[in-house]
Amino acid sequence: MEPDAPLIPMPELTLPGLRRAVAVVVPSRLPEFFDEMQKAFVQAGEDDSVLPIRMFYRRWGVVVEIERHPRTAQRLHAAEAALNSEDADVRARAVREAGEIVRAAHREVAGDSFAPGFTTVG
Missing domain, CATH: 1.10.12 (Lyase 2-enoyl-coa Hydratase; Chain  A, domain 2)
Structure with a gap:
């Protein structure tokens, strides 16, 4: 079996990097991405913590890592x-x-x- 070559390089776990990657490998999920982004940033403000944002980046990094293969x-x-x-x-x-x-x-x-x-x- 041939290796599962990635469609794109793995982006940095940043908002711009993940947004561009989602737009390429799974564009149908962009509304979900933006909805979860908004919720993560609101939660971060309410909790006075960056953890919700980090979890958002991690979750979407995993989505991109899977979908790019x-x-x-x-x-x-x-x-x-x-x-x-x-x-x-x-x-x-x-x-x-x-x-x-x-x-x-x-x-x-x-x-x-x-x-x-x-x-x-x-």
Whole structure:
């Protein structure tokens, strides 16, 4: 199998970098991005903390990390769809697959490239 080559380089976890990346790899989610951005900044003001903004950057960094790899994104979306299966085994496999993909993306965004290419463990 060929490596899952990224569509774009991973952007910096900044508002402009993430906004541009979302606009390229998953433009249909821009309204969600802007809605969550607004909520994060309001929450940061209410809490007098930058944590909501950092969490927003991390969440969208993970989204971009997954979506910039077409095969990985396809695998995640297939796993998400399989969660609606009536077969408990199919649902269990889907949960494992989605979890592995999301955990690998979190590691990449955090700078731990333990799982390059989002290979699955099992």
